[in-house]
Amino acid sequence: MNRLIYYIVTLILTIGYSADSLAFQSEELVSSIEEFNAAVDNAEPGSVIVMKDGKWKDVALKFTGEGTSKSPITLKAQTKGGVTIEGESYLELGGNFLIVEDLFFTNGYTPTNTVIQFKSGRRIANNSTIKNCVIENFTQPDRDTDDHWVEFWGRNNALDHCYIAGKSNTGPTVRVYLKGNEHINNRHQIVNNYFGPRPRKGGPHGETLQIGDSYTSMTPSYTNISHNLFGRCNGEVEIISSKSNFNTFSNNVFFESEGSLVLRHGNYATIDANLFIGNDNSSNIGGIRVINTGHWITNNYFYKLTGEEFRAPLAVMNGIPKSPLNRYNQVTDVVVAYNTWIDCGIPWNFGVGSNVDQSEVLPASEIRSARAERMLVANNVIYSDRESAITRRYDSIDGVTFKNNTIGGAVVNDINDTGVLSNAITIEKKGDMLFIPKEKLDEVHMGFDFETIKTDLFGASRENQPRAGAVVIAPEKGRKLVDFSKYGPNWFEPKEENKNIPAITVSTAKALIDAIEKGESGAEILLEKGEYIFTKPLDITKNITLKAKSVKQKVKMSFNTEDAAFKMHPNGRLALENISLNGTNKQDAIRTLEKQMSSAYNIFITNSQFENFKSILQTSKSSFADTIQIKNSKFINFQNGIQLANETDDTGEYNAEFLIVANSNFENFQNSVIDYYRGGYDESTIGGNMILSGNTFSLSGLADETKILIKNRGIVHVTVSDNTFKNNSVDLIAVLWGEKGQKPENNKITNSGEFKIVENLELKLMY
Amino acid sequence: MNRLIYYIVTLILTIGYSADSLAFQSEELVSSIEEFNAAVDNAEPGSVIVMKDGKWKDVALKFTGEGTSKSPITLKAQTKGGVTIEGESYLELGGNFLIVEDLFFTNGYTPTNTVIQFKSGRRIANNSTIKNCVIENFTQPDRDTDDHWVEFWGRNNALDHCYIAGKSNTGPTVRVYLKGNEHINNRHQIVNNYFGPRPRKGGPHGETLQIGDSYTSMTPSYTNISHNLFGRCNGEVEIISSKSNFNTFSNNVFFESEGSLVLRHGNYATIDANLFIGNDNSSNIGGIRVINTGHWITNNYFYKLTGEEFRAPLAVMNGIPKSPLNRYNQVTDVVVAYNTWIDCGIPWNFGVGSNVDQSEVLPASEIRSARAERMLVANNVIYSDRESAITRRYDSIDGVTFKNNTIGGAVVNDINDTGVLSNAITIEKKGDMLFIPKEKLDEVHMGFDFETIKTDLFGASRENQPRAGAVVIAPEKGRKLVDFSKYGPNWFEPKEENKNIPAITVSTAKALIDAIEKGESGAEILLEKGEYIFTKPLDITKNITLKAKSVKQKVKMSFNTEDAAFKMHPNGRLALENISLNGTNKQDAIRTLEKQMSSAYNIFITNSQFENFKSILQTSKSSFADTIQIKNSKFINFQNGIQLANETDDTGEYNAEFLIVANSNFENFQNSVIDYYRGGYDESTIGGNMILSGNTFSLSGLADETKILIKNRGIVHVTVSDNTFKNNSVDLIAVLWGEKGQKPENNKITNSGEFKIVENLELKLMY
Known part of the structure; x- marks a missing residue:
């Protein structure tokens, strides 16, 4: 048999008070899910199941058993981090005194609702610990698919010294459940963890940690969140959403995280000795938001929060x-x-x-x-x-x-x-x-x-x-x-991120395609002067900058493609500088994948010109752009402009966090130039940012049914200043939301309709 | 100086661990409020303030001080029960480790909102105890005046071995406050008490015990209610209203009490080892009503609850x-x-x-x-x-x-x-x-x-x-x-109650007036045959039965009085048997006092006849009849009938608990024969009972604007059966409430309008 089984039986003699302190340990190395399952079935107090180093793909790890406080049952990697859990995989715990150590979840996602769950079927885990594990970028293919990465059930469980980052899809990263007497007074320990970057999500359900929900907000939880680092956890307006009673948040660091520790439901939280560090980095970085009764907020240090x-x-x-x-x-x-x-x-x-x-x-x-x-x-x-x-x-x-x-x-x-x-x-x-x-x-x-x-x-x-x-x-x-x-x-x-990647210079379309496909993420691709002709769209799966080698003259890229010039993939970042992009009016300039836009993309267009496309940007429902920035560029002859209005469920989701357009020209758009939408009323969905400044919009909007040139319904932060609007066939340039302080500033309008300000926007309630 | 001051200094040597156990006691006898105040000012740990036996009238006892756990400050009666606190009096405690013993509150009421309060001004009492005290019938002159008899504030206070009974006015008898961090986690002990009869109140706010309110229902209270007797606590539908978290109700006896232990707000109550004894006595006697989360109801014994x-x-x-x-x-x-x-x-x-x-x-x-x-x-x-x-x-x-x-x-x-x-x-x-x-x-x-x-x-x-x-x-x-x-x-x-009181026989009006004034409560007054003429109303301040000595012939009582034949006072009980009551159409047959109807009254009319009055019964706003019972009697020539519709604030109050009319005759009433009203929607105000059976109603209702013969809006329990209605000038006999199961049964109707059934009555919401 191709199995290596060895037992190490260790007697640890401890000077103690009871026979309990005679602990027993037996190690078993497993190298397949079948061996894993057999080892789990045979595990006894003191058993140590060792997963063989290597890639474990598409595995359902159901780790159940009854350890004891002196002799837990342990699951660990052969060497620390040597085991990667990949593909469609997950881990469930059930029983008592279980320990999981040193596993690395990466390059995949869970096919269930959880990556790690303190419950397996109906069997709850108690007194169990996940420690020294990593879950990185184990995010769902589609941003709108809901999951949690760690789900707490039962009592006295711990998440300790783990690194967890890169969740882009909907659902809090860590979730504590209190639904049932088995889960209250849980005294879970969430300690010493590094909650690494969680990207902006564009809507609610992007918390890093949620403890309970409103339906169980009357339960005593006593969850302890201490000595953790929350580094750039930007998912949404709440980094932590405390929704139960008697939780403690102490000695944590909230580092440049765009959100707050929110006492959303439940009472009598202790928030003691935490650091909230903004470093003036963003006005989205918050501190503590207080609701409800009896909280004690003591010894905290707030630094450069704006x-x-x-x-x-x-x-x-x-x-x-x-x-x-x-x-x-x-x-x-x-x-x-x-x-x-x-x-x-x-x-x-x-x-x-x-x-x-x-x-x-x-x-x-x-x-x-x-x-x-x-x-x-x-x-x-x-x-x-x-x-x-x-x-x-x-x-x-x-x-x-x-x-x-x-x-x-x-x-x-x-x-x-x-x-x-x-x-x-x-x-x-x-x-x-x-x-x-x-x-x-x-x-x-x-x-x-x-x-x-x-x-x-x-x-x-x-x-x-x-x-x-x-x-x-x-x-x-x-x-x-x-x-x-x-x-x-x-x-x-x-x-x-490696910031010192050498640039690649190309002079043919083929070389350019090659560079995009094979170049390292972050590499600048410099285009020699000339015209580059493409018959297939260019897929942007990483950080790609296309830049005319000479700043004096734009380089021409011509697309006779079916649906787009560029296709944005998850995590794709496209920067164009000094590029003249030409279409045949049958494709979009840029579009996202239709599905599986698991993570945010970014677009930066500078000193460029787009001509003859269906749209500047066409996006799919669950796609999300962190930033779309256009500067000093020109767009001529389009059916549609920038389309970010596909999240129409009115649940607070939206398609882009920042849309920044400055000193650019938009001419001859049949429909609206911008369509940017956020629906659903709830303060936890404050989001969407649009800044239009110094642009010129002309000869557009004729075919648009709504007769509105720029649509921004529900977007919270909107600036429209110093633009020129002339000869656009619309009734309204834009409808602005007065209550959010939106107002047009210093725009020139000639034969182009007008701005309308609605003080209180009527939005669908979300609950 | 007319003062007797003596000190007893006692050193109690205890085999203990610390010098604290060397307790010091000094007794001071006080015989006036000035002496009391001086003694309180001078009190030190171990001081005992002894109130001299006798009546203490109109006293504001502000008992404040700082005792210690080993040496509390004590206030007590010279002999147990020898001190009665009367008139407009109250007691407040403030400070630490205070003990009050053996006081008797009677024959008065508080001029403030509380009889005993664990707070004096802004000074809260902690670790303090009221024990072996009595509060009996210390009820407000007006039923609608709100007060509490014991108000808990602070922490670790106790009500122990007290007897508390007879609260008729609005407001829970004992109230625990949780408004502020000083009052939560209070661990108050309400133990070994005898909560004696609390009469039916006729509306909400008649609880014997209320712990918190909805506004503080999220607080941890940990109030302990153990080993108490609740005997005939009939105030309202809730005997105990628990409105906070983690309270314990154990080893109590709920004895023939018309109400329930209600977990109205708050969660995680423990209800253990209580006796709920109904003895088939009334279908108003309840058990436990459950709302909210996480309660444990164990080891309870429920006996003959219907x-x-x-x-x-x-x-x-x-x-x-x-x-x-x-x-x-x-x-x-x-x-x-x-x-x-x-x-x-x-x-x-x-x-x-x-x-x-x-x-x-x-x-x-x-x-x-x-x-x-x-x-x-x-x-x-x-x-x-x-x-x-x-x-x-x-x-x-x-x-x-x-x-x-x-x-x-x-x-x-x-x-x-x-x-x-x-x-x-x-x-x-x-x-x-x-x-x-x-x-x-x-x-x-x-x-x-x-x-x-x-x-x-x-x-x-x-x-x-x-x-x-x-x-x-x-x-x-x-x-x-x-x-x-x-x-x-x-x-x-x-x-x-003394049930063996000899009857008094009278043959003149003067003798009858005398017997009513001076006879013992409960005495039957037997009227020799003849006619008794009165020019002043008869005041019914106690239990009075007027009865024709011979059952063969009714005795005639004629009234040429200004406003009424009989005036009902608080606690008055009037029974008439074989009496023919005659008025001059300018007075009511029976009416209540206009004000100060502090407690319920009762009326029983049997085999009698009333003729030529303005009303059968005219009542004032805050008056309340427990029972009005009419049997085999006849009523002729009235403007109005039985009027119980003065509680029109729609806050759930009403003017009578039971109205029972059987085998009687009502003839020639200008307006409606019955007007009985309860307004305000809230299930905690289920109440009002009307039973009409075997009666005849004729030639009535002509002048009534509403064209309704019997008004019973909002009364929950209504039976109308086997009655005869003939030649009444109305559109409707009565409007019945379908959802409560009300329907007319076996009535004969001749030229008298009809019944209307409204399934769902629209009532004013109370909150």
Whole structure:
């Protein structure tokens, strides 16, 4: 038999109290799913099932058994990371005291709803641990296919030192279930993990972590999320969506992640000693958003966060009076104490979500008019070099008590209250990103139960060392504020993009095709002057830049193809510079695949000219562009323009995050030049960005039934400035959404219809 | 100085671990509120403030101080029960480790909102105890004035061995507040109390105990309600309204109390080892009503309960999908195990409150269509000598799992499920009201966490003694199932009504007036034959029976009074037998006081005749009749009949609980003969009972604007049978409420309009 079976029986003698401490271990190497299944069937407490190094493709790993706390049953890779789980594969756990180590999920996706599930059939896993594993880019072929990468069921399970990144499809990355008494009071440990980049998803259900849901939001969960790194988790507006009671979020780092830790449902969360680091990187990077009752937010450090409203460093929402179970309860009995904000925008946003003025388009059960009550904000520190207020208020703050908060720098005290001390601090740099007041600040307010706040951001005792702000004592010099190496498995390093790839110069169409197919992702392809003729579309599956070698003259690419010049694949990035693209009016210039657009694509067009195509961009339903940027380019003779309006289910999804068009010309489009759509009302789907600036639109729109030149319904962030519109056969240039601050600025309009501003857009409710 | 001050300093030496156990006691006798205040100001740990025996009238007792766990500060009566707190008085506690003992609140009411409050101003009481106190009939002068008799705030407070009875006005007797972090996780102990009779209130807010409210229903409360007796607590449909999380109700006796233990809001209640005893006394006596998530209902014993639907022995409600905070959440994850039902009606009512068929009169947010989910019903025993089904179902029970339930006697197995074993038991009497299966029933279902059900109804261990039903081992013979003497203070016995009062015979009006004024409550007054003439109304302040001495001939009472013949006062009970009552058409036959109808009154009219009055009964807004009963009597020449329609705020209040009219004659009423009203929609206001049977109504209704002879809008229980209606000038005899099963039966109608049946009555929503 082609099997290598060996047993190592080890007796570990421990000086202990019971015979339990005589642990037994037996290792079995398995090299096929059949051997794996047999080993699982035979496993006893202490068994170690070792998966042979190599590629395990299309495997359903059902790891069940009854270990004991002293003698768990272990599943691990022969060498750390040596086993890759690929293809249509998944892992399920069922039973007790199971440990899974060192597996690497990559190059595939789950054919079920989960990659790793703490349940196998009806058998729940308890007291079990996944550690030192990696799930990377194990994303569904289609962005709209729903799954979770780790699903918690049962009690006392752990996800420890794992690296998880690259989920592009719908569904939270990690999901904790509480549906049934077997799953409450779970005390799951989600610790020491590296949650790597989760790309912008373009709609809801892109959380990195969701604990419960509104239907089980009354359950005691006691899930512990500690010492994790959330690095660029940009999926959606919520990085973490806490939807159950008594969860703890402590000592985590939220690093340049475009979203917030949101206390969406459930009560009595502890948010202690976390770092929220924005680095001024994006105004989409948020902090903590507060809903519901009894949360304690203490010892957190917020650095260079510029988000506002829902994405504010601290967003305190208005509730709906007597809210339905799945909507917004009032904020009551929340404590915010001993936190520090350094160089943030406006740190405290109150009454967020207040929408009393939208009562004409929303039912009464949607109106958030219930302000925070019995909220205490004490012993916090705010410092900024930039002039900014402390609060943005969307409603009165009469239910909030302020005690002994100190501000300094250019921060403006807009709270007329003895609880905020102006200009009370100066600041000192204590390390990279770490700033601490020079003052002692040792007179603190001792609110109810404040003696339970025992330590500071770095674990220093607060007993006998009273001090406002997140830090009592700065840590020793040389200690990194964020040490990326502490998180995830120590055998794994996330790949960094190679930025020094040599350019490839081509002078024929064939060479160009070859370079696109075989060149390394990220390579610039320089086109010698001349004309390049193609009869087949060019597939963009990676990062490709096509650039005229000489900046003086555009290079001509002519397409006599069936459906497109370029086809965007998942993760494709196409940059065109100084290219003149010519079609025969029977194909699109660029289009996405019809299906399996698993991940986002990007398009950058600069100094180029497109002529005679059906569309500039034709997209499929579940495709998603992170960024489409057009600069200094010209587009002539099209049926349609940029089409990003295929997510019409009105569930908050949309087809592109950023559409930026500047200093470009659009001439002779039969229909609308832009069609960009986001449908469905829910604040968790704030998204879509369109910036049109310095462009000229002319002679277009004649055949469009709606008589609108630029369609942007439901897109939240829209700027239309300094453009020229002339001789377009439309009634309206665009309909802008007044409530979101949209208004045309400094545009020239000649014989081209007009802008219309609708204050409150009527949108389909999503639930 | 007229003061007696003495100190007893006692050193109690205890063999202990710390100096704390050296407790210090100093007693001070106080005899005025000034002395009390001074003593409170000077109190130190160990101080004992002794109130001098006697009547303390109109006192505001603000008992504040900082005791310690070893040396509390005590307030007590000189002798147990020797101090009565009377008039407009109240007690407030503030501080720590305070004890109040042996006080007797009677003959008065609070001028504030509470009689005893664990808070004084802004100073909260913690770790404090009220014990061996009595609050009896300390009810507000006006039924509609709201108060609470004991208000819990803070943490770790106790109400222990108290007797509390006779609250007639609006507001729960005992109320626990959770508004603020200082009051959550309170672990209050409400133990060993005797909650004596609380009269029917006629509307909502008549709970004996309410823990939290919907606004704080997400808070962890951990209030413990154990070893209490609830005796005839009839205030409203909820005896206890639990509105917070993690409360425990164990070892209590619910004795002939017209209401239920209702899990109204909040989750994870424990209801263990309680007795629910109905004794077939009233179909208003309920058991447990279940709403929300995660409750464990174990080891309870239900005896002769005949309530149905909302008042069923076990009522499992339907929820509203995504319910608003103050309405009905779905029942999920509830466990009902090891309970016993003996000689009940239909023990399990599922889908209670389902109102899908009322969607035309109710908004969508009121429709209870969400059935119980993930509910487990296991190891229960049902036995009855009367033929009855196990379940009444207002909706499907597809979300309920049945395991190892056994039934016997004449109980009909209507559940087609292996989880219910038919005819599996016979029964044995083990004591008064206590019946136990003869069979071993030792194969039990062990559901998730069932090992936590450690004991049975009487505390016997379930480990190694598996047995279905509430009782593993019957207690020793001679042990009373309900020992009334165990509850409340041992110095106090509730008064029993004296039933052997000698009758008083009178022959003149003056003697009769005298007998009414001076006779003992409960005395029969026998009228010699003749005519009695009155120029002033007779005030009925107690239990008065007026009866013709000879049954052969009615005695005539003639009234030439201004506003009424009889005036009903609070607690007045008027019985008339063989009386002919004559007016001059300018006064009412009977009317209530305009104000201060603090408690219910009763009227019984038998074999009597009333002639020439404005009304039979005129009532004031907040007056409330428990029972109005008319039999074999005749009423001629009236403007109006029985008027019970003054509670028109539509908040669920109404003016009488029972109106029973049988075999009587009503002739020549200008307006309607009965006007009885209950307004406001909420199931917690099920109430009002009207039974009309065998009567004749004629020549009436001509002047009534509504053209309705009998008005009964909103009254829930209505029977109209075997009556004769002839020559009444109305369009409608009555409008009946179809959904509540109201229909006319066997009435004769001649030239008198008709009945109208409205299936779903449109009522004002109450919240």
